[in-house]
Amino acid sequence: MICNYGNDLKEMVDQVRIHTKHGKLADYIPALMKANPDDIAISIFDGQQTCFSEGNHQQLFTLQSISKILTLALAIMDHGEELVFDKVGMEPTGDPFNSIAKLESHVPSKPLNPMINAGALAVSALIKGASTEEKLNRLLIFVRELSGNDSITYSKEVAKSEFETADLNRSLAYFMKQHQVISGDIDHLLDFYTKQCAIEVNCNDLARIGFVLSNNGKDSTGKRIIPVEVSRIVKTFMVTCGMYNASGEFAIRVGIPAKSGVSGGIVCAVPNKMGIGIYGPALDRKGNSIAGMRLLELLSEKYELSIF
Numbered sequence: 150m151i152c153n154y155g156n157d158l159k160e161m162v163d164q165v166r167i168h169t170k171h172g173k174l175a176d177y178i179p180a181l182m183k184a185n186p187d188d189i190a191i192s193i194f195d196g197q198q199t200c201f202s203e204g205n206h207q208q209l210f211t212l213q214s215i216s217k218i219l220t221l222a223l224a225i226m227d228h229g230e231e232l233v234f235d236k237v238g239m240e241p242t243g244d245p246f247n248s249i250a251k252l253e254s255h256v257p258s259k260p261l262n263p264m265i266n267a268g269a270l271a272v273s274a275l276i277k278g279a280s281t282e283e284k285l286n287r288l289l290i291f292v293r294e295l296s297g298n299d300s301i302t303y304s305k306e307v308a309k310s311e312f313e314t315a316d317l318n319r320s321l322a323y324f325m326k327q328h329q330v331i332s333g334d335i336d337h338l339l340d341f342y343t344k345q346c347a348i349e350v351n352c353n354d355l356a357r358i359g360f361v362l363s364n365n366g367k368d369s370t371g372k373r374i375i376p377v378e379v380s381r382i383v384k385t386f387m388v389t390c391g392m393y394n395a396s397g398e399f400a401i402r403v404g405i406p407a408k409s410g411v412s413g414g415i416v417c418a419v420p421n422k423m424g425i426g427i428y429g430p431a432l433d434r435k436g437n438s439i440a441g442m443r444l445l446e447l448l449s450e451k452y453e454l455s456i457f
C-alpha cells in the first residue's frame with residue numbers, strides 16, 4: 150500500500166522540483182500570472198485519509214480545464230448520453246486545446262470531444278438551470294459533494310480576468326452557434342464557462358474528486374455521487390484526451406486516467422486504488438504542469454500504477 154512510502158514521496162517531490170524552472174505560467178489569462186512558478190505539490194487519497202500531501206498542498210488554484218470532466222458528468226446526469234454525444238464527439242484531436250481547426254475541417258462541425266475548449270463550451274451550454282447563477286450553483290454543489298469540501302467556491306478575479314480576454318473561446322462559441330451546435334446567448338455561456346473554470350480547489354480536494362472517479366462514482370463513505378456508467382465514460386475521456394495533445398505520450402509514460410488545467414492542476418483517478426491531486430503552475434508547451442507530469446511518471450513507475 151502506497152501509505153508506507155511517505156519518504157519516497159518527499160524524495161520524488163524534491164527530485165522533480167528542478168523541472169519547475171523549465172516551465173512557464175499560463176499568461177493568456179492575466180490573473181494566472183500571480184501564481185508562484187516554483188510551487189509543486191501532491192495529495193493522494195485512497196479512501197481512508199489523505200495519506201500523503203507534499204509541497205504546498207494547501208495552496209488554492211483554479212480548476213480551469215479540470216472543470217471539463219465535471220461539467221461532462223453533470224451534463225450526462227442531466228440529459229443522458231445520447232443527447233450529450235449528439236452535440237459533442239468522442240475522438241481525440243491531436244490539436245491544442247483551444248484550436249478551431251477541426252471545427253471547420255470536420256463535417257458535421259460538432260466539436261470532436263468534450264475536453265477541448267469547443268467541446269467543453271458545447272457541454273457547458275447543456276447544464277440545466279434557468280440562469281448562469283443557477284447552473285453555477287448546481288455545479289458548485291456537485292464539486293462540494295465530490296470533494297467533501299463545503300467551502301469550495303469560485304474566484305471572481307480569475308473568472309473576470311478570463312471573461313475579459315476570452316476572445317478565442319468566444320470565436321469557438323459563435324462558430325458553433327452558426328452551425329447549430331449550440332444556441333442561446335454567447336456572453337451568458339462565456340460567463341458560466343469562465344466561472345466554472347475559476348472554481349478554486351487545493352490538492353487535497355482534487356485527490357478526493359479523483360478518488361470518487363477511481364471508486365466508480367462512490368465517495369469514501371460509500372455514497373453514490375456519479376452513476377457507474379458516467380464515471381466510466383469520464384475516465385475513458387481522461388485517458389484519451391485528458392492531457393490535451395500530450396495524452397498519447399502521457400498514457401505510455403504514466404498510464405493513469407488524468408485531467409489537467411492551465412492553472413497547473415492535474416486530477417488523477419487510479420482505478421479502484423486512489424485519487425491523486427497535483428499542483429505545479431509552471432507549464433510545458435502543451436499546457437500541462439511540467440513538474441507535475443514528471444512527478445506522476447516517477448510515482449507510476451515506482452508503484453506500478455499504469456492501467457496498461
Ligand SMILES: NC(=O)CC[C@H](N)C(=O)O
Binds near residue numbers: 311409412
Ligand atoms: N486548458 C485549459 O485549462 C483551458 C481552460 C481555460 N479556461 C480556457 O478556456 O482557455
